[in-house]
Amino acid sequence: MSAPRRALVLTPALLLLVACTGAGPAAPAPPVAVPTSSVAASPAPAPARTVVLDPGHNGGNGSARAEVTRQVPDGRGGTKACNTTGTSTDAGYPEHAFTWDLAGRVRTHLEAAGVAVVLTRSSDDGVGPCVDERGRAGQEAGADLVVSLHADGAAASGHGFHVAYSAPPLNAAQSGPAVDLAGDLRDALRAGGFPTSDYTGRDGLAPRSDLGGLNLATVPAALVECANMRNAEEAAVVSAPEGRERYAAAIAAGIRTFLAGLPA
Known part of the structure; x- marks a missing residue:
């Protein structure tokens, strides 16, 4: 077996001596052996992850009835309205x-964890986009997942959150990964102290x-119905910044859990 490779390391003192003496370089110090087995390999960079967040509805929908009632594909051979105004x-x-x-808020949490985030709308005073555009947003962005927020x-008597996913599934992403994503979001919201829908x-x-x-x-795509806005107790939570921050932290945690399980 050949001898291990040895590396020559010049200490700061030897470098100073070489630079300052007028009599030529000093004799080199004995080389310091660095066994190759002790040098740790640099870890491979984690794959970049991209998430599409789909904030439901839009602030201009209420004044654009013709646009939001326009029929678009529903993904199962039928049609439905482009969008709705939502509730309150x-x-x-x-x-x-x-x-x-x-x-x-969810975007802030995810970006702090190194996740790229794409939103399906750029403001809260526009119209749409339609549900078919939102449905295609994940693949168009090359995203790892889509979470729609509602x-x-x-x-008024009902309370609690639920997470919807497409069922019966129409493709491989819907048949397993989307269900896993919904479960991770459900578990994270529970861990955040939110009750499931009653x-x-x-x-x-909720398969839909x-x-x-x-x-x-x-x-993989899932839709989170965070709360019942007509329930007085839950209305107080969603209306308060601290309540929305609690939802955001939980949803971001569920997304990170799902991303951590993806293959490298």
């Missing part, structure tokens, strides 16, 4: 404002066939 609390705090604020407008879905999960934004997705 009884005090008038609109769903579109809640989802827009929430998306910005709040519900059910009977009026729809089961155990916080009627949501075009999920049906048209070919990357």
Whole structure:
């Protein structure tokens, strides 16, 4: 077996001596052996991850009835309205404002973790985009996943969140990964102290066939209905900045959990 490779290391003192003496360089110090097995290899960089956040509805939808009622593909061979105005609390705090604020907060959490974030709309005073455009946003961005952000407008007695995914599945992303994403979001929201819905879905999960934004997705996609805005207790939570921050932290945690499970 050949002798291990040895590296010559000049200490700062020897470098100074070489630079300052007029009698020529001093005799080199004995070389310091650095076994090649002790040099740690640089870790491979983590793959870049991209997430599409889809804040539901838009602030201009209410004044653009013709546009938002225009029929677009629903992903299952039928059509549905381009979009809707969304719901609101009884005090008038609109769903579109809640989802827009929430998306910005989730984005901040994800970007701090090194995740690239794409939003399906750029402001809260526009119209649309339609659900079919939102459904294609993940694949067009080359994203690892899509999370659509909403709040519900059910009977005031109902409370709790639920996470929807497309079912029956229409492609490989919907048949398994989307269900896993929905489960990770559900678990993170539970860990954040939010109760699961007592009026729809089961155990916080809701398979849906009627949501075009999920049906048209070919990357893992899920829709979070964070709360019932018509329930007085939950309306107070979604209306408060600290409440929205709690939702954002939980949703971001669920997304990070799913991303951590993806192959390198």
